[in-house]
Amino acid sequence: MVTVREEIRKGPWTEQEDLQLVCTVRLFGERRWDFIAKVSGLNRTGKSCRLRWVNYLHPGLKRGRMSPHEERLILELHARWGNRWSRIARRLPGRTDNEIKNYWRTHMRKKAQERKSNMSPSSSSSSLTYQSCHPETPSMIIGIEEQELHGGSGCITSIMKSTPVDMDGYPMDQIWMEIEAPNVLPGPCFDEAKDSASNSLSGPLLPYPMWDYYCPETCLRMDDEIKVAPQFGYGKGVGPCY
DNA sequence: AAACGGTACAACCGCGACTAG
């Protein structure tokens, strides 16, 4: 028996793969990653596709260095929640948990170690508390929470309005531009995919699906867990509502 | 100019939670 087993691709994504993934996600929404992986013609796992989308291709992602405000926020939230990166990321629109995690590792660990070497080795705790880094601004979190609880329109909407954010020279710009052009649907099965998509999707395809509804509703309660309103079509079996 | 070390970022892995059948 000869099983022609196609190797699942791993490693860095090519521009072409990105393009294929973006198109497929636009057609089917950010769900059913295994399905998306198959339909897209990419030889990737659904998991890999999801990761690529969430961390890199998602429209509205900020890139570049953390602003001082973001830095402070990360410090505060990490002091409060520990390594709950995804949770922290929800407070930082446009930033991914991966990004924050990496940032923490490179910056804060170093700072923590510096501190450790400077101070007495009595404190064995590995978690660097916010107080130890920034004794000032103790009430920022509360302020943020209130802001988000009561409409949450502050910084988030400003980011939304400025999407795609300033990613100077970032290739995603090009990708999105190419996607905007009508004739560039790559990959083997997009016609097919389109057909089946048109059955399940109502209305025209919108350019930036999820960021159109990203705020303010989804941020109404970010205290503990986001309560995704059913009207967003995130329920099972219901296709994306854009 | 080359070697080296540090930093930033992308991606994978393993595991637990959730959900549909």
Add this chain to the structure above:
DNA sequence: CCTAGTCGCGGTTGTACCGTT
């Protein structure tokens, strides 16, 4: 209730880039 499939999260690793020596 059980199971398989799927998703999301946190930890870890790999690597490209950049500054310094």
